[in-house]
Amino acid sequence: MSLSAGYSVNPYVFAGIYVGAIPFFLASVAWIMRNKKRRKSLLLPVLSTGLCMSSAYIYLIIAGEGVPIWVYLLIVGLLGYGLYSTFRKVQTGKKFKDR
Template sequence: MDLASIRDWFLGLGSQYHVNPFIFGAIYVGAIPFFTASIAWLVRNYRQNRSILLPIFSAGFWFVSAYLYLIIAGRNVPFWVYGVVVALTVLGGISTIRKVRRKIGSSSA
């Protein structure tokens, strides 16, 4: 299997499921700075004893934004894909919570 056939297969998935892989990738990569800024905002608000509710919602939105596109735009997406999305979201959420707790814990020393 050569690179061209892999590319054609990958792009074919987009048309088959009505999800543009370039848009998905752009949302996925483009959300990274906004997610990072939201986490920094959350930690800063926590350190200043301010509400962390809005930064949590912001971080959550940016974290799942590409998957939201997949769920909203996708048609006839196999059921197992939704399972993978849920698993990635749960594992990523756990990792993010641990990272935020470490950042918050290091600030109180």
């Protein structure tokens, strides 16, 4: 908690955005799956999913001051893995609880 003041990032806001985005993320993935089945455009659902996946990190990037470079590298790694994982689930048509 004491570290957050030095970087101008409120951990409660970060956690709230992170947890609050989960239902929207899952709804966006369901939207992708539905559009994929119906052979409709995936552009908007993919954009929505990406925004939900990265919303807390966007807050950290915008609000953070003097954040070490390794944090940004970690964010890129987490987002990369999240995109890869989501893409695989959408490709196979499996639900997230079927891991």
